[in-house]
Amino acid sequence: MSDGPLSGKLALVTGASRGIGRAVADRLYAAGAHVVRLARSLTDGSTERRTDLRCDVTDPAAVDRAAARVLAELGVPDVVVNNAGTFFIKRIEETSLEEFTRTLAVNLTGPFLVVRAFVPHLVQRGAGHLVTIGSVSDHVAYSGSTAYAASKYGLRGMHEVLRQDLSRTGVRTTLVSPGPVDTPIWDPVDPDSKPGFTKRSAMLQAEDIAAAVLYAVTQAPRVDVTEIRLMPTVYTARG
Numbered sequence: 001m002s003d004g005p006l007s008g009k010l011a012l013v014t015g016a017s018r019g020i021g022r023a024v025a026d027r028l029y030a031a032g033a034h035v036v037r038l039a040r041s042l043t044d045g046s047t048e049r050r051t052d053l054r055c056d057v058t059d060p061a062a063v064d065r066a067a068a069r070v071l072a073e074l075g076v077p078d079v080v081v082n083n084a085g086t087f088f089i090k091r092i093e094e095t096s097l098e099e100f101t102r103t104l105a106v107n108l109t110g111p112f113l114v115v116r117a118f119v120p121h122l123v124q125r126g127a128g129h130l131v132t133i134g135s136v137s138d139h140v141a142y143s144g145s146t147a148y149a150a151s152k153y154g155l156r157g158m159h160e161v162l163r164q165d166l167s168r169t170g171v172r173t174t175l176v177s178p179g180p181v182d183t184p185i186w187d188p189v190d191p192d193s194k195p196g197f198t199k200r201s202a203m204l205q206a207e208d209i210a211a212a213v214l215y216a217v218t219q220a221p222r223v224d225v226t227e228i229r230l231m232p233t234v235y236t237a238r239g
């Protein structure tokens with residue numbers, strides 16, 4: 001067992017195969033937690049303090065299977081990070097129904113399914129921490145981000161209700177809302193080639209978000225860090 005601040009704790013991170021999720025998983029692992037990583041491209045496997053599960057968070061049966069396996073083999077997680085997400089920029093008239101529903105499925109239904117699977121166990125234990133990776137797009141409107149904004153504003157709404165519903169249970173909830181972070185999510189957009197976008201070199205790094213998550217989940221039990229907003233120090237209004 002390690003001697004970090006999360007020693008003996010169990011953490012689960014969705015969308016942990018790359019980008020912010022992978023950085024969060026690495027940071028929680030470095031702090032001593034046993035870390036369960038979920039993503040579609042991961043292969044099932046376990047080593048000491050690391051468990052990978054292949055899971056599409058939009059598939060209710062797959063989420064329930066993954067949750068049942070975690071609960072049976074590792075126990076009730078202390079930290080659950082809903083991070084898996086997808087992003088594109090298109091005006092509403094160019095957005096297909098499939099693109100819209102897919103964005104809601106990954107960014108909103110996925111966290112719903114994950115929280116639903118674990119929250120009764122966290123409440124029964126009277127402790128635990130639900131971390132939601134939102135976005136600056138959960139409170140600021142960016143032109144062309146119709147589907148993404150719908151999903152992230154919705155996710156913030158779900159976080160607010162959860163926070164209220166869980167306020168007497170000992171379960172904590174934190175919404176982490178970053179501005180642009182240099183991860184593969186930006187590859188199709190190629191912001192460096194487009195005027196008005198924050199250049200990738202000026203963006204936040206995935207490790208910055210991981211540090212915010214670690215801060216939230218390592219406070220004294222009496223402290224509920226309800227929301228953390230992070231922006232690059234130098235950025236353009238477009239994101």
Ligand SMILES: NC(=O)c1ccc[n+]([C@@H]2O[C@H](COP(=O)([O-])OP(=O)(O)OC[C@H]3O[C@@H](n4cnc5c(N)ncnc54)[C@H](OP(=O)(O)O)[C@@H]3O)[C@@H](O)[C@H]2O)c1
Nearest residue numbers: 015017018019020039040041056057084085180181183185
């Ligand atoms: N990068 C930014 O500028 C930024 C800013 C604010 C908020 N965010 C949010 O941060 C989160 C992570 O974004 P990122 O930038 O790290 O993106 P990323 O590099 O594209 O990584 C996305 C992660 O989500 C996983 N994922 C996607 N669809 C999934 C599904 N159906 N089931 C399970 N896992 C799925 C991917 O793994 P697989 O493909 O292996 O499934 C991958 O691990 C997202 O919620 C995003 O909205 C990002």
